[in-house]
Amino acid sequence: LARGDRVITPSNFAAAPMVARYDLTPDRLTVIPRQIDTAAFDPATVDSQRVEALRKAWKVPDDARILLVPGRVAPWNGQLMLPAVARALLDDGVGGFVFVLAGEHRTHSKYARFIASEAQGKGVQACIRLTGHCRDLPAAFAAADTVVVPAIAPPVLGRVVAQAQAMGRPVVTADLGI
Secondary structure (H helix, E strand, C coil): CCCCCCEEECCHHHHHHHHHHHCCCHHHEEECCCCCCCCCCCHHHCCHHHHHHHHHHCCCCCCCEEEEEECCCCHHHCHHHHHHHHHHHHHCCCCCEEEEEECCCCCCHHHHHHHHHHHHHCCCHHHEEECCCCCCHHHHHHHCCEEEECCCCCCCCCCHHHHHHHCCCCEEECCCCC
């Protein structure tokens, strides 16, 4: 960074590593928070047919609760812990749920296959769906009973928590500055 250059960041949290690395002063930061389209992420605007179409595409039984895990399937997003979580829930007598991993999984296909293998090994493959990229995220949130964001590293430009909250969905996530 040249002397006097400004740094644009979506949050002070996201700027912290650069501030530390380059010894930046706060006056050199411009925070422009990520925004969400509150018209698109409004539960009143999501038609029930869109929700039912997703449930059908995801092969989720009508009586199953959806634990939506939105976002790219990638190591830093922490989805590998889900087979163990599913196993623990089943062992505690909690059933009738499906983790829907709604995100692109071709880029890190080896990781996605490892998640599937772990699910198979723990006997919870019926509780986990790797559905690929979801083109209708508002309907996905509307279909969800709970949104799960198991990230193990903070996202640079994350906004799924805000989108889920705009849709009135409870969120379970790590304390990573998401």
